[in-house]
Amino acid sequence: MQERLLGRSGLRVSALGLGCMGMSExxxxxxxxxxxxxxxxxxxxxxxxxxxxxxxxYGMGRNEALVGKAIADRRDRVVLATKFGNVRNANGEFLGVRGDAEYVKACCDASLTRLQVDHIDLYYQHRVDPNTPIEETVGAMAELVQAGKVRHLGLSEAAAETIRRAAKVHPIAALQTEYSLWSREVEPEILPTVRELGIGFVAYSPLGRGFLTGQFRTIDDLAPEDYRRNSPRYQGENFAKNLDLVKKIEELAKLKGCTPSQLALAWVLAQGDDIVPIPGTKRLKYLEENLSAGNLQLAPEELEQINNVFPVGSAAGERYHAQAMKAVNQ
Structure with a gap:
């Protein structure tokens, strides 16, 4: 697999990452x-x-424990990224975001224990705490680097000004934010900002939480407990409008001789060598399909066709429900 550098950090990762969230929740x-x-x-x-x-x-810590178990005998082959900041109680209820120094350090120690490792390669603030200056949060994260517990720092769903302020405290290796054919909000301001600052971009949900794969035709294709049932883009008229877009992608994929998900991933990869998508899956067959997208080359005219089908802002509905949207681009 090809590798890509995350900005000017020197951190080299595979061109496709693996999102592990769905393995546990x-x-x-x-x-x-x-x-x-x-x-x-x-x-x-x-x-x-x-x-x-x-x-x-993810899974109230279970996902970190799972990943730690999986890599126990192959740690030297892994660039390990994890995150802190979203607070949940024992029942899984979301309580908000914390970025104060005490919390940052406690979370890191807990993650190291669950992962059973002595360092984290890339440590992200999962969401920006509106009640704590980003300088305090990143300052505490920088102390983790000095202590050898963390190698590189990252942010997730941070606004351009927040990224600039953070980068003045300590180099930021990567920004992780949603990016796909149906979530292109980062293009006008966020992507230019991270490129100016030499920060890599990690694209989560590059397949639109599975919608761009074409495997969902009605809401009933989702399991009753699947949280995507609460996503605005999966509901009512939004679902139908978004499905019409996906059907056009399916037509282009057929012409290309690939699957819709491969076409969608190849599109993200083609947006720049500083972008690393991290599609998630818990099934081997979907992993193999995703891996093949890394070898798919799109000609300029093909990229233009895809952009014409899925221009910026074409997806119907917000990407999160109203409360969760308050925590993005902060």
Missing amino acids: FYDPKGMSDEESIRVIHRFLDAGGNFLDTADM
Whole structure:
């Protein structure tokens, strides 16, 4: 697998990462299998991938423990990324965001324990705390670097001005924010900002939380417990409008001789060598499909066709429900 540099940090990662969130929560919870998930992680590493993405909130820590178990005998082959900042209680209820220094350090120690590692390669603030200056948060994260617990720092869903302020405290290796054909909001301001500052861009949900794969035709294709049922883009008229867009992508994929998900991933990869998508899956067959997208080359005229089908702002509905939207681009 090809590799890409995350900005000017010197951190080299596989051009495709592996998002591990759905292995422990949110997507079809009853369909989760730790054994299958570990096979997926091992296959990803054997195929030349090295970039694994998790967070302390995924499965209330279970996802970090799962990833730690999967990489226990192959830690040297992994660029390990995890996140802190989203606070949940024992029942899983979201309580808000914290970025104060005490919380940052406590979260890092807890993640190291669950992951069973002595350092984290890339440590992100998952969401920006509106009640704590970013200088305090990144300052505490910088102390983790000095202590050898963390190698590189990242932010997630941060606004351009926040990114600039953070970068004055300590170099930021990567910004992780949603980016796909149906989530192109970063293009006018965020992408130019990180490129100016020499920060890599990690694109989460590059397949639109699965919608761009073409596997969903009605809301009933989602398991009853699947959290995407609450996503505005999966509901009512929005679902129908977005499905019409995906059908056009399916037509282009057929002409290209690939699947819609491969076309969507190849499009993200083609947006710049500083962009690393991290599609998530807990199934081997979907992993293999995603890996093949790394070899798919799109000609300029093909990119133009895709952009004409899915221009900026074409997706119907917000990408999160109203409360969650308050935490993005902060």
